[in-house]
Amino acid sequence: MGCVQSFRELCDRPKNTNVRISLPAVCIVWQTAMIILFGVFIRYNEESDTHWIEQRKAKNISSDVENDFYYRYPSFQDVHVMIFVGFGFLMTFLKRYSFGAVGYNFLIASFGLQWALLMQGWFHSLDYSDGKIKIGIENMINADFCVAGCLIAYGAVLGKVSAVQLLVMTLFGITLFAVEEYIILDLIHARDAGGSMVIHTFGAYYGLSISWMLYRPNLNQSDRLQGSVYHSDVFAMIGTLFLWMFWPSFNSAVTDHGDGQHRAALNTYLALASTVLTTVAISSLFQKHGKLDMVHIQNSTLAGGVAVGTAAEFMLMPYGSLIVGFCCGIISTLGYVYLTPFMEKHLKIQDTCGIHNLHAMPGVIGGIVGAITAATATESVYGVEGLRNTFDFDGDFKDTVPTRQGGLQAAALCVAICFGVGGGILVGCILRLPIWGDPADDNCFDDEPYWELPDEEEAIPPILQYNNHMRNKDIVESNFSVEQT
Template sequence: MIWNTNLRWRLPATCLLLQVAMVVLFGVFVRYDHDADPHWIDRQGGENATSDMENEFYYRYPSFQDVHVMIFVGFGFLMTFLQRYGYSSVGFNFLLAAFGIQWALLMQGWFHSYSQGYIHVGVENLINADFCVGSVCVAFGAVLGKVSPVQLLIMTLFQVTLFSVNEFILLSLLEVKDAGGSMTIHTFGAYFGLTVTWILYRPSLHQSKERQSAVYHSDLFAMIGTLFLWMYWPSFNSAVSKHGDAQHRAAINTYCSLAACVLTSVALSSALHKKGKLDMVHIQNATLAGGVAVGTAAEMMLMPYGSLIVGFLCGIISTLGFVYLTPFLESKLRIQDTCGIHNLHGMPGIIGGIVGAVTASCANASVYGAKGLANAFDFDGFKTTWDSSMQGKFQAAGLFVSLAMALVGGIIVGIILKLPFWGQPADGNCFEDSVYWEGPCLRMETEELETKQASKPGSGSRGLGGHILRTTGRRGPGGRSGPSPPK
């Protein structure tokens, strides 16, 4: 089957239509939060603010910067491991995140900060929009290399909508605590992406299998993303925590969990190789699993040693997932997970939800103090009759809601993206920048390949318009998405 990958009208029309819609909706609904409004100076006296430094901007903006870097640099470069898909990994991540933060400001605003006919936007809204887009970036990892930018924009539109609904149910209706988003961001994003890629299953993807491997320089670029994510993850998990001890505790717990995760990931990576060598796939991904798994309980009294235990376990589970589970998912369940998001976000996200439920259930006044316990879990309002056991049950319920929303939403969105007119590449042309990108090196390689193929009819894989794309390359040891295709 010949796929039409020419996006000359489809991509511009989609981008411009979505951006015009954003301009109109922002004009109608979005206004500045009172901390960003010029009337702030009038409110200082009434709010007992003695200086402009007490504005929320100065408290939240450093965390916002860190989270913003994670979304655009961390996630973007983490996915550059594919030897011929670096432009697309960084560029498409840039595109979907830029659109996603706009739509997230609207969707989350309607649910959480809508009053008197307007959405009031401040720096905390910007952080939450980045969180929402982080979930989209997670899902992007599952379909990386197999979809068009138009499909990514459509996926982002629907996923941000579903994410906002799921987040509202968990945080506002169930009163779940999920500071670092183990359930709302990672679990939802991972299983949404896995369900979408399951629906978009490509039976002949082995034609592009050799381009799924890494080369030396592409793995180095991916490691840049890993280091940015690893360094800034304490900010990610603590960015919207309450002022004071909660935010302080979230940063410490994340820091400890990440550190422990590195050692166990390295240990398992070496132990599982017959010559004791390290696999860069594990170092790039499994080392981050501790940050994911400690997210829900980040604000809680998990204790530093508890955080080390969580990171210790996640390094082991995530590494084992890359070695054994990813090949199983592809060969038996037809889930082609390009980046292994099930191992980095899916399983650690579930572990994080379980850790949060157990930690909440065990909370008591002797550990938190009477006021500290009420403040940590908001035991006021309609929750005055709640105890720690009830909070733990609602935490567990939140995990199941996230999974259900992800699976059902992923099926629906996957069916929509499966329609043949979105400009997706053929099975033999996946993981290839030159399908959608123009550049000196790409143009020269394409012309050279056309000349070679003209002298050898029948070889190679033909894309739209007679462009013949390279289908040979170096396979990295083990790859990321399962076993080699049958010979």
């Protein structure tokens, strides 16, 4: 009886996880705010407005196919899949947190993209003639990119925070992202097609800093749940593969039309292929009997895509892409083997998905590769017009030379790290307030406090219930016969 009672106490205890007021309130109020802000600020841009048909003729554009929609929509859809299926399923690897992984990912991405359209719009797409933000396909892609930064941060705190905390984290994350992106791309004039710095470095340090602020010394109480099961690892591979396959679209989605998109996709394709081989090599080398570890296969195979992000549109050369992928597969896998346990033990950073290995280190490498590639660019390799075009040397920057651009790229990397760490510490403080419904230590990595879970008992098909029944009966009978003797 004591057992039953203590069991009931266990079930009834986590009252603090009740988000019945806070979660609906935040969702409704914030969504209402979005509607009002969209009503005041956001309109269709030239190419998504019905006036396009007149303007096309006025501007002597020969064909509807010149609408930016046709250049970017296939890439947008791929990026969209990466955000919702890729990130969502990548995090389903935990045995009892798949609902939270996919569901919260869905929620914060849906909020984040709206807020990103506004924040990025104010900085980049504001039409000063009427004070409106004009949006189209490129804004949709950039909003998804912006969301990616916050989803990376989610990876560090996966299973340890409530939906309300995640929404707060996303609100601030998107805001910080938009400012950081404006500084890096517009003020510093760095190039960052695939967002190695802007998205991955920022997002990862933002998440790691928050995780550091929310350190849980007794997290081992939920050790039981901090691992995968066979099927959850297969689910996670869905996320891995859709991220891996569509990464060429991610890195090429907002690059220049024509050769820019073409080259970015090709470089990413190659870097990712190379990463897979070195990840497998290191994973096998550091396990007893050379067995592979699913954690590495699920995560480190993606590091090449992160690291080639900045330089994907440059003349990195096919072999250059392979080298970047080669190094990142090794570094990222070694990170899982050595660095993640070290960080948890000595730096008090609990990084559920290992985003330090998948996004932070490869992101920094990507920034460095970008700086070096930019600094060493020459007219003989790029062509006169190609060089100007690739690095966008016009307007205020028409006198910039490659070496200077390399310096700008390096400066941009520092900005991304500072925003990530600084913003993360700030937001971490806010999230430590005891009002957000976060779970107790022994409720971490568990969907139970936040989701209506199906009754698993019913899952057993009738035939097996019968078998079980028979088997138990056999036991009873065998016992009985034992007793007889």
